[in-house]
Amino acid sequence: MKLRPLFACLTIGLLAGKASADTAPFDLVGPSLQVSVTRAGATLPISQVPDLSAGDQLTIKADFTKDQSAHYLLVAAFLRGATNPPPKDWVFGAETWKRKAKDNMLKITVPEGARQIVLFLAPETGGDFDALVNAVRGRPGEFVRASQDLNQASLDRSRLDAFLNGIRLQDSERPAQLETVSPLLARSLAIKFNAECLEKPANLQAACLTQDREALVLSDMHSTSLTEALTGAPTDLALQLAATPQGGMGYYSPYIGAVRDLAKILGAFRTADYQYIPALALSRNDGMALLLNAAPSFRKPQSVLVTALPAIEAPHVPPLRAAMGERIACLTRPDMVLPVEGAPLIYSTQYARSMTFRVKTKDGKTVDIPVTARADKGGFTIDSGALNPLDFDQTVDGVLHGLWGFRPFEGPSFRLQNPGGQSWRAASGNPALTAGRAATLRVEGAGSACVERVAIRQSSGKEQAIVWKATDASSMAVEVPPLADAGTSTLLIKQFGVSAPSTIALQSNAPQRPGVTLLSKSIQSNGANDAISISLAGTDGIPGDAALSFSIKANATTKFTAKDRIEVATADGSASVMLDGGKGLRLENTQIAHARLDPAKDLGPSAFGLLRFRLVRDDSAGDWQPLGKLIRLPSLKSLTCQGADGGCALSGSGLFLIASLSDDAQFTHATQVAEGFTGSSIEAPRPKDGRLYLKLRDDPDMPVTATIPGQPGNTATPGG
Incomplete structure (x- = not known):
């Protein structure tokens, strides 16, 4: 497989980032050329011809307006490689300003051995034809390279234009579908796609997708194969180079590289009389619209426009494949699409024509169903209205078929299905x-x-x-x-x-939930050394600074396994923990399990209130069971009183957890603690029996007793 010059592959990736700043864009509309190709009695416009062949008859005419004042000479030069100058009779000229057709157009035959053809539009100067003949024969390699780069750039520009036009059309007619359509356009045309653009507001997405347009075109092996290489470097090597950091990590843009190369190549031909300007040829129905990146000059040095026709080589049919392996479609689907990828030129040029999906009916008759290439759909669309499902079996296999230029070719095969009706079953x-x-x-x-x-x-x-x-x-x-x-x-x-x-x-x-019951529970101190101990009345309270151990029993229809888990959570679900064999859960046997919970660590220091638990098995869980009430306790360090009748002060941490305290269980003379208290000492009554009575914010109704060491009735000595 042939490839454009290897040096271009290396330089494109390195220079693409700043090419737009160094090279003017091709945005000036130049003249048009009407070109047709006749082969074996069939005639096609150049827009439908991807490659030329020896013996092809070419008709070339410049399409100027009636008021064209400057006279241009149309010159066609065949080339046969970089090191083999063409003979003089391979260069043809026509005087476009003449009235007679035999004078103002070219009718020429591609000679045997020719490999490229370059077209010139040169201002009439008298010696213009001979000057061009000498230039082509004197340095044929440079024009070979120009031919390749012009063809490559034109093909890549066609993909870029198709993408930009698709985005603009979608944005103006159906902007809500831009998120769906833009990835398909990018995939179909091998365009760099920035998914981050779809995260922007809808009115900014299209502009984002089309910014830095010259850097959007990705490498495409098929379009590259349509341009002839000087070095003969294998395609896979060039694409590997393009995928390196130096080559742009795959974001290799032949379009930009060709522009830079052309500027250097043609600049070397500047003389006192002529300067050469590259012209991209974009196929338009039966002609070629020329785009320029520099304004022509009609003063010395006058501008000669240079463009190229497709290479003269063996056909390279499009390597179509089913996109993402999708080879099944529905025969009755209104918007049926046969998804294909691998050949972006299918969507951006008219090289593929008379495309059909070839299938056989029940009676064995071959039917060609017209299809249309749609980049925004990601493949070929079929008008399902032209199909009668009754004509086909439950499944029918078919293949994409058409013409690539003058040559028939087949694409990937697909299978169409008829609906199954009421045949579905579990x-x-x-x-x-x-x-x-x-x-x-x-x-x-x-x-x-x-x-x-x-x-x-x-x-x-x-x-x-x-x-x-x-x-x-x-x-x-x-x-x-x-x-x-x-x-x-x-x-x-x-x-x-x-x-x-x-x-x-x-x-x-109805689900059979795993069932368990609570057997027993016990509370163990976590080893805190508080001088003043706090005790909760009853069996429901669970101190927040202690560890809780509890055992559960499986019901008659449940047996514990090593994979079972116990979930413990607050009633409001704000905090929870899952206990399993690796954390806090051990089996006594298949009927009894033991669990251990450290509330402050497992549920967090802010958890309080009713706790519940349940058995969790695989993706099902048993009913919630009550476990107790989690009460967070302050840490009390010392009680200091002034004289026999003076007031007392209670010191410690977490004192904001106390709502009030008193010297009797009835809270006859209660001392309130302000909400949001941040201090480390609060006013406290003098204990009467060595005890203080607290109401905690987590549950003011639960009796709580603080035992003061060294007070009457207590044997401990005060701390702090």
Whole structure:
């Protein structure tokens, strides 16, 4: 396979980032050329000819307006490689200002051995033709290179224009679909796609997607193969080089590289009389519209426009392949698409023509169904209205077929399906459905590509669409959401072209939740050395600074396994922890389990209130069971009193947890603690019996007693 010059592959990636600043864009509209090609009795416009062949008859005419005042000489020069100057009779000229057709146009035949053809539009000076003949024959290699770069740049520019036009059209007509269409356009045309643009506001997305336009074009092996190389470097080597950091990590833009090369190549031909200006040729129906990046000069040195026709070489048919392996489509789908990729020129040029999808009917008759290349759809679209499903079997295989220039070619094969109607059923081996649990079911039938929508209607009559995915031509995986109630639900499968959905009855059962009961619990101090101890009345209180151990028993239908877990959470769900074999849970046997909880560590220092627990097994859980009430305690260090009748001060940390305190259990003379208290000492009553009584903010109704060491009735000595 041939390739454009290897040095260009190396320089493009290095220079693409600043090419737009160094080279003027091709945005000046120049003259047009009408070119047709006749081969074996068939004539095509140049827009439909990707390659030329020896013996082709060319008709070339410059299309100037009637008021054109400057006279241009049209010159066509055939080349036969960089090191072999062409003979003089391979250069042809026509005086475009003459009235007679035999004088103002070229009718020439591609000679045997020619490999490139370059066209010139030169201002009439008298010696212009001989000057061009001498230039071409004197340095043929430079014009060979110019021919290759002009062809490469023109093909890449066609892809860029197709992408930009697609984005603009979508933005003006259906902006809401830009997020869906733009990736397809980029994939189809091998354009660099910036997904971050879709995160911007809708009115800014199109501008973002099309910014830095000269750097959007990615390398394309097919378009590269249509231009002849000087070095003969293998394509895979050049593409590997393009994928290196020096080559732009794959964002290799032949379009920019060709522009830079042309500026250097043609600049070397400047003389006192002539300067050469490259012109990109964009195919337009039966002609070529020339785009310039410099304004022509009609003073010395006058400007000679240089462009090229397709290379003279063996055809390189488009390497089409099914996009992402998608080879099944629905025969009755209104917006049917045969997704293809691998040949961006299918979308940006008219080289592919008379494209059809060739299939056979039930009676063996071959039918060619017209298709249209749509970059915004990611493939070839088919008018399903032209198809009668009754003419085809349940499945029908076909192949894309058409002409690439003058040559027939075949693309990838696809399979079309007819809808399966009421044939859908639940596959064997599906898991049992249980109310409250999601499940993935496999369903089987005919025509999975024709499924338009899948929904489920629950026993209550509620209907909702569900997620599904075709796993092969005759089966799907459907995601059944958690069903609210046990009983019979109905799966609805709607197919394109079929009015009534196929139905499948689904039976769900009431879940058997794993059940446990609380056997016992105990509280262990965490080793804190507080001088003043605090005790909670009753058995429900769980001090926040202590460890809780509890045991549970499985009910008659439940047996513990090593994979079981115990979830402990506050009643409001604001804090929770999962205990398992690696953390806090051990089995005594299959009926008894022991759990250990450190509330402050496992639930966090802000957790308080009612605690509950439940057994969790796989994706199901048992009922919540009460565990107790978590009460956070302050840390009390000392009580200091002034004389026999003076006041007292209680010191410690976390004192904001105390709502009030008193010297008697009835709180006859209570001392209140202000909300948001941040100090380390509070006023306290003098203990009467060696104890203070507290009301804590976590549960003011639970009796709490603080025992003061060294007070009457107590044997401990005061701390602090």
